[in-house]
Amino acid sequence: MNDTTLRRYAIVGTGSRARMYTWALTGTHRDQGRLVALCDTNSTRMAVHNRIATDAGLDPVPTYAAEDFSRMLREERVDEVIVCTVDRTHADYVVAALDAGVDAITEKPMTADLDGLRRINEAQARTGRRVTVGFNYRYNPVHRQVRDLLASGAIGEIGSVHFEWLLDLRHGADYFRRWHRDKSQSGGLLVHKASHHFDLVNWWIGARPTEVFAKGGLFFYGPDNARRHGLGAQYERGHQAPAAESDPFALHMSDSPDLTALYLDAEHEDGYRRDLNVFGPGITIEDDMSVLVGYDTGARLSYHLVAYAPWEGYRISFTGSRGRLELDMTEFEYTSPEQDENTPVRGMPAPKDHSEARLWLRRHWQPPEEIPVAVGDGPHGGGDQVMLDSLFTGTDDGIRPDHADGGNALLTGLAANASIASGAPVTVADLLKAQA
Numbered sequence: 216m217n218d219t220t221l222r223r224y225a226i227v228g229t230g231s232r233a234r235m236y237t238w239a240l241t242g243t244h245r246d247q248g249r250l251v252a253l254c255d256t257n258s259t260r261m262a263v264h265n266r267i268a269t270d271a272g273l274d275p276v277p278t279y280a281a282e283d284f285s286r287m288l289r290e291e292r293v294d295e296v297i298v299c300t301v302d303r304t305h306a307d308y309v310v311a312a313l314d315a316g317v318d319a320i321t322e323k324p325m326t327a328d329l330d331g332l333r334r335i336n337e338a339q340a341r342t343g344r345r346v347t348v349g350f351n352y353r354y355n356p357v358h359r360q361v362r363d364l365l366a367s368g369a370i371g372e373i374g375s376v377h378f379e380w381l382l383d384l385r386h387g388a389d390y391f392r393r394w395h396r397d398k399s400q401s402g403g404l405l406v407h408k409a410s411h412h413f414d415l416v417n418w419w420i421g422a423r424p425t426e427v428f429a430k431g432g433l434f435f436y437g438p439d440n441a442r443r444h445g446l447g448a449q450y451e452r453g454h455q456a457p458a459a460e461s462d463p464f465a466l467h468m469s470d471s472p473d474l475t476a477l478y479l480d481a482e483h484e485d486g487y488r489r490d491l492n493v494f495g496p497g498i499t500i501e502d503d504m505s506v507l508v509g510y511d512t513g514a515r516l517s518y519h520l521v522a523y524a525p526w527e528g529y530r531i532s533f534t535g536s537r538g539r540l541e542l543d544m545t546e547f548e549y550t551s552p553e554q555d556e557n558t559p560v561r562g563m564p565a566p567k568d569h570s571e572a573r574l575w576l577r578r579h580w581q582p583p584e585e586i587p588v589a590v591g592d593g594p595h596g597g598g599d600q601v602m603l604d605s606l607f608t609g610t611d612d613g614i615r616p617d618h619a620d621g622g623n624a625l626l627t628g629l630a631a632n633a634s635i636a637s638g639a640p641v642t643v644a645d646l647l648k649a650q651a
Contacts, residue, residue, distance in 0.1 A: 218334075220250070220416055221246075221249040222607075223249050223251045223292055223294045224240055224248050224249075224251065224289065224293070224385055224489055225250075225253065225287060225296050226252075226254070226297045226299060227254040227299065227300055227308050228254075228298060228300030228304075229253055229255045229257070230477065231473070231474075231477060234267065235599060236603075237264045237267045237609075239603045241267055241271040243600075244607040245273075248607045250268065251277075251293060252277050252278070252279060252291040253278045253279070254278070254280070254287050255278075255280075255281065256485055257485050258484065259476075259481035259483075260481050273485040274511060277291060284308060284311060285417050288312065288317050295317060295318040296312045297320045298320065298321040301400050301401075302401045303399065303400045305321050305324070305327065305331065306326040306335050309325075309326070310334050310335060310526065313338040313341075313342045313346070314338060314341075314342060318345040318347075319344070319346050319347070320349060321349065322349045322350055322604060322622070323348055323410050324348075324410040324628070325346070325410075326621075326625065327400070327401060328402065329629060332625055335621075335622075337620055346546055347606065347616065347617060348616045348617070348624075349602065350414045350415075350450070350620070350624070351598040351602045352411050352412075353418060353519060353602075353614050354602040354605065354614060355598040356601070357574070357596075358587055360574070361531075361542055362418060362419050362437045364576065364586070365419055365420065367423040367448075367541065369538070370538040370578070371535040371538065373420050373534070374514060374534055374536065375515050375516070375517070375534045376416055376419075376420065376514065376515070376531065376532070377530075377650065378412060378416065378516060379518075379519045380409075380412055380518075380520045380521075380531045382520070383523060383525065383527035383564075384468075384525065384550045385525070385558065385563065385564040385565065386527055386564040387502065387521075387522030387524065388436070388562075389562075389564055390404060390428040390498040390500070391436045391491075391493040391498055392453075392489065392491045392493050393489050393491070396500055397497070398499040402464075402628060402629070402632065403499075403500040403501060403628075404500055404502070404504065405501070405504055405520070406628040406629065406632065409504075409506075409518070409520055409625040409631075410625055410627075412529075413518070413623075413624040413625075414452070414510075414620060414621075414624035415625060418616075418620070420510065420514055420533070423510060423643075424511075424643050425509050425511050425632050425642065425643050426508070426630075426640055426643065427505070427508050427634055427641050427643065429504065429507070429521060429630075429632075429635050430504070430505050430634075430635060431635045432501055433500070433501055433502055437495075437496070437497055437498045438495060440483050441591060444645070447492065448462040448494075449490075451495060452492065453465035453467055453490040453492070454468055454469060454479065455469075464493050465490070465492070466561070467490075467562055467616045470561055471559075474560065502522040502523055504635075505518070505519050506519075508627055518583070523612065525550055526548050526550065527546040528547070530542070530544075537578060537579055538578035538581075539576075540576055541575040542574050543573045543574075544572045545570065545572075547565065572588045573588070574588045626643050626647075630642075630643055630646050
């Protein structure tokens with residue numbers, strides 16, 4: 216395809232997650248789309264992404280400050296913008312893009328609060344432009360297999376879902392040392408992380424949430440819990456802190472040329488520190504959360520998310536009128552306190568490249584049947600690569616999540632947060648009515 220006919224993409228927010236899109240548009244998918252601009256509050260991070268382009272043999276692309284976002288869309292004739300900023304600001308960029316006649320792909324969650332959700336929905340209705348939410352777990356082949364089985368009626372009508380998600384001591388801890396620890400920025404893990412999971416349930420059972428009740432708190436991380444459990448060491452951040460050297464929870468960014476370039480070398484511009492002590496002050500999110508959800512189909516979900524487990528993975532079971540479907544997924548069965556070949560950067564989560572899954576179909580009055588599964592290669596059970604293929608080739612696979620999907624996943628998390636705050640069940644309709 217001639218380069219001048221390719222769809223033109225810009226990326227706003229050039230942290231570590233955005234590199235997946237930069238690598239794709241300058242490498243694996245450069246024949247499907249063209250990266251034409253970068254936008255961020257930090258010029259050092261944009262320069263790192265431009266080095267990805269030049270390393271791939273391409274010219275660097277123009278860079279724009281955050282306040283020049285709309286000008287970038289016009290000058291670079293952007294067709295679609297990819298939003299990878301702090302969750303709280305997703306809506307600002309999505310709405311500005313839609314109003315400029317530009318489609319938007321946004322990392323999950325679609326936004327972090329009700330006001331952002333309202334603004335995105337109004338802008339989409341006003342403009343008719345497309346919004347896509349990066350729910351990469353939909354594209355995991357095992358998750359697609361689960362959906363196909365449920366849709367085929369293998370267990371009949373679904374009455375209940377039980378879903379347990381475990382983040383281990385490396386992955387879970389990472390949310391408590393960076394901006395995600397501030398609930399006003401991320402919405403907490405029930406918005407930032409669990410929106411993945413709530414979207415999967417909505418998609419798997421073809422339902423929308425109607426009522427939510429939740430309990431949650433900070434049990435493990437933070438200074439009070441460190442004293443209570445005898446954990447952690449006294450330091451503000453991991454970088455160059457002698458007390459952090461022996462702390463398995465500390466992140467050592469200088470171990471990584473990538474983290475050094477993206478964050479350590481960029482601190483002089485905005486003061487952002489990615490390696491705060493997970494047992495230090497300032498954490499306003501929960502690390503242990505339980506949620507009950509009622510759906511418009513009559514199905515019910517019991518969900519639990521914990522961010523301090525000794526292993527990483529999840530278990531989900533669907534119980535229906537004709538039987539039960541059970542999925543066990545192990546991403547890491549053990550988290551070592553030491554640096555090893557899986558964690559070359561001390562404190563960083565290892566790549567999820569080798570997940571193991573078991574899927575059981577247990578029909579009424581029949582012996583259990585183990586269903587063969589094929590876990591994809593690469594991050595998120597192969598979901599990232601398949602999602603990129605879908606986004607940049609424009610394939611209509613029936614999976615691509617839109618603003619309605621993003622909103623339904625977000626509403627579950629926001630209602631759960633409201634329930635934790637009030638101690639009472641929250642009706643989704645009432646939550647929306649209060650915002651109107």
